[in-house]
Amino acid sequence: MGFIAGLGLAEGMALELTGKEERVIALRSLTSPLVCLLCCRKFELYSMAWNLKEDLRDCLVAAAPYGGPIALMKNNFRKEKSPGSRPLLEIYSASGVPLASVLWKSGQVVQLGWTASEDLLCIQEDGTVLIYNLFCEFKRHFSMGNEVLQNHVREAKVFHTEYGTGVAILTGAHRFSLTTNIDDLKLRRMPEVPGLQKLPSCWAVLSQDRVTIILLAVGQDLYLLDNTSCSVVTPPGISPHAGAYVQMAVSFNYCYLALFTDTGSIWMGTSSLKEKLGEFSCDFRTPPRQMVWCTRPRSKQRAVVAAWDRRLLVAGKSKECIQFILDEDSYLVPELDGVRIFSRTTHEFLHEIPEASEEIFKIASMAPGALLLEAQREYEKQSQKADEYLREIKDQNLLAEAVRQCIEAAGYEHEPETQKSLLRAASFGKCFLDKFPPESFVRTCRDLRVLNAIRDYQIGIPLTFAQYKQLTIEVLLDRLVLRRLYPLAIKICEYLRLSEFQGVSRILAHWACYKVQQKDKSDEEVAHAINQKLGDTPGISYSEIAARAYDCGRTELAIKVLEYEPRSGEQVPLLLKMKKSQLALNKAIESGDTDLVYTVVLHLKNELNRGTFFMTLQKQPVALSLYRQFCKHQELETLKDLYNQDDDHQELGNFHVHSSYSSEKRIEGRVAALQNAVDEYYKAKNEFAAKATEDQIKLLRMQRRLQDELDKPYVDYSLHDTVYGLILDGNHKRAEQLYRDFRIPDKRFWWLKIGALAEREDWEEMEKFSKSKKSPVGYLPFVEICMKHHNRHEAKKYAARVTPEQRVKAHILVRELDQAADAAIEHKNENEMNLVLSKCTAATDSSVVEKINRAKAQILKK
């Protein structure tokens, strides 16, 4: 059956679904009709699209909870193995639409099961567990332990706890092993059950207070197996004649336990075995093929559903039970809030009728919701009765309650028409209310729209409202993505206005990751298609997609996809991983993140031989300069090699100068280093630097000689300081020698010498020197220096010799204000006069002040 036909059928079904719905209310006694003990209903979800040739009973069946997929494998256990006829593993959606199939080529499968993330677990006889995805694509495998190899797995169960998805096996040696999380595999071998000679008649995995335990039944005995011990337990309140246990069921939330005995008695209680909830006796003696709990969160009512070949029995606390006739082999899937039942032709849902629905739909109900629904119907018929009903509710002040009931009940309905009529009623009722908060109504409408979309035949995820809330929208989107239903997922995101970041972007990214695995398309095509669809959508990580492409062995595609990644920080590590170091280097440089450049450079350094490495850097000046910095601090020798390779003689010269200070201690070594520098400077045509360094060598040698001869430290003083020091010690000859050898300019030498002489207080020598020839610096410096050393007497000598322009300054320096004033007046220079004035103090220099003021007045007159 094709999709179109399937769809048509679904629509056709929809019309008559309400008719098919079976609502059963079992009442204990007609005298107290209000005590309703067991209300449940069963309605059809789908008419199965699959065209099964074999009976379900001949197959290994696994259906994932939360409306998940169904896996089938023709049970190769029972039939004779004929060579060449391998079993077929098939996966269908809950509506029976085939998703994938694969010819089973591996070993004997004992059990199928689904993980929480909808991967299929195929547990083999040899203890190997193979993991497939929804599309029968092999993902990985693990083993349940070596001892299983000989003893074989006889039975296995897949279970879900807060730790994840677990697997428990029972071996041929009657031992249990389990792991609570297949993604973090830790195998636990359970203790031996004393005296166990045959396989237990039934067993189950329980999870209590975060501890996973196994409950097993051997005849009339019940055993609890925990990590360390095995204990015998007895369910409270069980009659001594109950008989041997042949079937057990644990509820979806691990809270309740049901035991079926060979006398047809069903014991119901808490799984802690501390409390009995009820007991029911039925006419059947044969163990049911399946027994599951039918519960609902936050509801007090609990029921056990047991299925035989042609009969379904729902038993609760009451003495009565409900029975359904099964036309075909059926399979039960316990859910959070009910039980799904599917067979070769149909897929149905059995659940306790929620209170709100019951209130509204109960025959002749007078509940506010029911009245409101009626009112709305009448209103549509334009009947005045609408007003009557409405008034009735309003009089009791229950309109808000009525609206609330309708909204709630709409959520529980599977059929869009029913949902609509309930919502219409709610909307109608809302009109007569002042302040009814709109959120619940809006939210219910939105959620229902989403639910109806995914319940669609082609999608086939029959989630109920409660399951959807439990699952959350994020997980639902993940599941759609897993089924590669990208467009629908995106539509839902857009419809619910989820932020792009957690919604559309994430889905597009998944789509792209899937896209890169399509091997039939060329790299260009795929890369282009991805960019077309994804563009610059925020939150898209092109690098993640590229990583996936690389994992699939499509390096070229990965590079192409990576081109679209705007974050270089993400590009670079992957490029390095793909050994595209050169490209990585380009990207790192583009990013401007120098740390990233360093990372790639050092990576390249380890990867390439030295020559190629240097050549690579040559082409990337940014990287080269960074590497130079690195070498400067970490590997000086490499730095030299780098300069050598570049024929950068200037830097080589600098390098040698550097090392003459940092790495050489002996004078000879330093001279040698400096000589190298000289050579390099010449090669760099930097004559100045070469000559200067030659001078430095000359000075260094001379200093050492001086040091030896005069027994005073001279090495590493500057030329200036050396000469100064020599003069200070009275070694004038040697000073003169240096002055000539190094061609110190006259001016500087004079400054230097008078400074040193003054410090030595060798005034005689200074005077001699001043007369040796005409001073190139004039005589004002002499005045200054003498005054600096507080020798006014000497200073005055030189003050007389300064040039006329400096005379005022000189006289001021030697504190001869009167003469300074004279000179200033002589120069007719007002600035100079003011300068003198500023040095005058009223008390002592009044005559000078007077003199200047007179002169100034005279100038003004002119």
Added chain:
Amino acid sequence: MENLAESRDRGCHVIGRAWRGMAAHLSSGRVNLTALREAGRRELREFLDKCAGSKAIVWDEYLTGPFGLIAQYSLLKEHEVEKMFTLKAGRLPPADVKNIIFFVRPRLELMDIIAENVLSEDRVRSPLRDFHILFVPRRSLLCEQRLKDQGVLGSFIHREQYSLDLIPFDGDLLSMESESAFKECYLENDQTSLYHAAKGLMTLQALYGTIPQIFGKGDCARHVANMMIRMKREFPGGQNSIFPVFDTLLLLDRNVDLLSPLATQLTYEGLIDEIYGIQNTYVKLPPEKFAPKKQGEGGKDLPTEPKKLQLNSAEELYAEIRDKNFNAVVSVLSKKAKIISAAFEERHHAKTVGEIKQFVSQLPHMQAARSSLANHTSIAELIKDITTSEDFFDNLTVEQEFMSGIDTDKVNNYTEDCIAQKHPLIKILRLVCLQSVCNSGLKQKVLDHYKREILQTYGYEHILTLNNLEKAGLLKLQTSSRNNYPTIRKTMRLWMDDVNEQNPNDISYVYSGYAPLSVRLAQLLARPGWRSIEEVLKMLPGPHFEERQQLPTGLQKKRQQGENRVTLVFFLGGVTYAEIAALRFLSQMEDGGTEYVIATTKLINGTNWIKSLMEKLEPPPF
């Protein structure tokens, strides 16, 4: 060992003291920078809370100053930081804490020290402590690899980054305090600090909205703008929905204007920085002038520790005078002195209880004003001693000659004399570089002469420093026969003869004649636009450009009549206080139409700037 611990504890004490301070001054400007500081504090708190239990912080010493501007010690204490040490080789001092957190810059040499700390820790039988590392401003793969090589990477539970890029210094001032940014960018071609700058600008945009217009001049500016545009694409979550606070971003390379930092700054704040050096808004001053004036103890115990003062706009008086030409400061101070003493005199007139009460209520404010006035009067005295010295005057005269284009092409006598008298080398280098810049390079003969004089006087080891200055373009050979500087000077009106220091009408007051080129560029950009100076822009190094960042509809600004534009000027490679003063002057101009917020890689002056370019060669010990 004990001594070591003790000295570290003392170090911690000093840190603690530096960590006082309020943040009110950050919200005083046009753009409320408190938000940036708050974001920084939040990030810090979140990190600290990740490391549950008592903690000790081991500091990369360089970070304590900048951190002090973000969070006080009390914030750390609230988050169970009980001890603080400075990062040193060897073993960590004992501390009874659960967590040891290293706050470090991502530098390899620091990683080695950390590794040593961690490795020696294991040998001690102290209780087990958890190690964490906080990289400032960014995690580094390189550093983590080094830790891995040293075998300690696994010891760190949390390895995170603290994106402290732009630190708010004042209401209109942000700095990255990256000391070596200029050297790295222009000398070593290492653009790490530019990457941080771009990241910092992204953070700023996340808080203050996308900046619609980006202008820039220079290679580094271009690089930063490119990275910003790139990073915008990288940001997930798409559009920024914050209404933009800044209208324009102007990125300027320091090497577009090498002149301004070389000249001596003549504003009050500029001079304080030139003479005493301001570090992270704090200045240390010689204590003599700050002796407490108490009767009877005349000069008995003069304080010996330097006086440490915080300088920012939180102090009313300082905000008023910081950007004035120093020659205009004294008159303001004396005016203030009169007002304050008059205010104190009021108490004699206070007759009724009500009047006395009112007087008393104003007392704290008046006392604060008085002590602030006393401090600044002392500082002004200190500065005046220097600015009135003959040498300061001579030096300034030469600088101004150069800047106005007099005798820039021959060897300068004053410079020569200073060398002969072995004045501080940095002073000489500033002068020579200034001359070179004002002459578009020096003739071979002149350049060689200066270099020879310097090497002979200060030592041949400075050949590498000279080489660095040449590489940075501060010192260069005149290649073309044409000297561009006069054209630039004239077109941009860089030299103003009629400068008014008291009531300025032009930015040139900050250097008493020279108008900083960088600020002129900003000024001309605002009005009439760079198109008018295309020719000059071509003479300056690097490209100039304009980029527009698309704003989502609804965020486009509709300017009110008379509402000023806000421009963020980012100086890549450093900015001086004088340039900041000039921009503030422009902000305050009545018809200016633009207000400026300033960001930089580092607050610099000529001295510390040249210092950062010097090669420190120490002769080997014998």
